[in-house]
Amino acid sequence: MNFLQLLADLAQANPAVYTQASQRRTMLRQLSQLGGRVAATALPLLAVSTSTAKAGTRENLLDVLQLALTLEYLESDFYRTALGKLARPDGSLVSADFVPASLRADLETLQLHEDQHVAFLQAALENSGVVVPARPRFDFTGSRNGAQAALFPDVFTNFDTFLQVAQTLEDAGVRAYKGQAGFLINDNALLEAAFRIHSVEARHASHIRRLRRLRQTGAAEPIRNWVGPGLSGSPAAPASDAAYVGEDALTQALPNSATVQLEELRIGSDRDRALRSAQEAFDEPLTTAQSTALANIFIY
């Protein structure tokens, strides 16, 4: 029984009754009291709304919240590990001097926000009457605790690698939220919260890119605060490439299958620069499957 799917259908049929968290909670409780075997005929509204729902275009709110929470757990544990607050899979703490003293406050800020996002999403799940998923076990080297070759073996011994992984996680987090927004379109409270978390992740990504730029020496081009080609793309190719697939899109979709071709906008006479700007100007989404696959790189 997928209660939240049913709720999403209800919301689509009558968004007005679905605007308050308290109402969401009440409806969930009522549905759960039906014993997990709600027949469509028992709730006439469901039969109507389900028949009008677009097949295959909507996922349930629970899935969205759980994916978001997994990503926030991931980021929170990543920064906590780097700051020596959480042990690695082998039980050891990262060296106390791993994070340069001048950057410790920055990482504390990042960790604080991720912890706040974790708490917020946990509360949202609790308010929806579902069991909050436990923190997964993370291995940020990408070796699944030694089960396979590490993708980022020096993530906690080489600060530049750490920043590469941090940028990958933040950029991917931005993309993952973007890909989930459409599933929240009938729940204005959750949608707005997701937007507000999403833009904080983008601020994080921007700052980490700045930190990386300030550490560049003799590079051919500066790392930019926004996603683009070259050094402003995947930071640890090929291991981080999956987080950047499709960021070079130059076509933007509108309703009714209309599109805007960014190449047709007046964006400069130098074609390469123009295309770079067009890529930078829009961050692209990741699908649920892509986001989950990225998270799973670090879960064992």
Next chain:
Amino acid sequence: MSNFLKKEGEEAELTTPLHAPIKRRSFFMYAGATAGATALLLSGCDDDDDETPAAGTVSLGSGDIGVLNYAYALEQLEAAFYAQVIATPYASMPADEMTALTAIAKHEAIHRDFFKAAIPAASRIPALNPDFSSINFSSRDAVLGAAKTFEDLGVAAYNGAGSLLKSPDYLLLAGKIVSVEARHAAYVRDLLDNGSFAGSDVVNANGLDQALPVATVLAAAQKYIKETINGDNVGK
């Protein structure tokens, strides 16, 4: 004027079409060289020559189109601001800041032109006239302070407008743009005060960025726009 005309590279290209007709290019140079900040049309040089600047009150309209016009108005404002920033750079602007501010100017111009292309002409608001008379473009602090205001306001505007949208396509587009605005905001904030990329003045104790209603955003933006903007029916 000669300095402006001689300027090459990214700044000069910013306002030039990818396949630039001479007329448009020369129009913009004329505008940039002689008219200065206040007379510059927010939308740069329109390719619709019959589109006349608005006067008086501009209504953003209702429903999703109202939200798009709302975004178009804000992107016009940002694009015009950054175009002015790089046309008249503050004293001793470092090369890295010129590079980044030029990039931001391009992003905002693309956003503006994207909305212009996305909104049906019949319901699209016209080109707006900026009023940047309160901004001292020769002062780094003033320019970056204004940039911070515009970027944080833009982020809060999109965050508040997402839930007004009915179309999932428009919702996704808002998401695609707001994160770029947030990247800009973090960049500018770090320039002013390193480490303030997501300061407690914009991110609350739940780790949530600002989300502001249309009326609040327009009240803050109004002083930079000559026309009176009416957003009463946006999203309704």
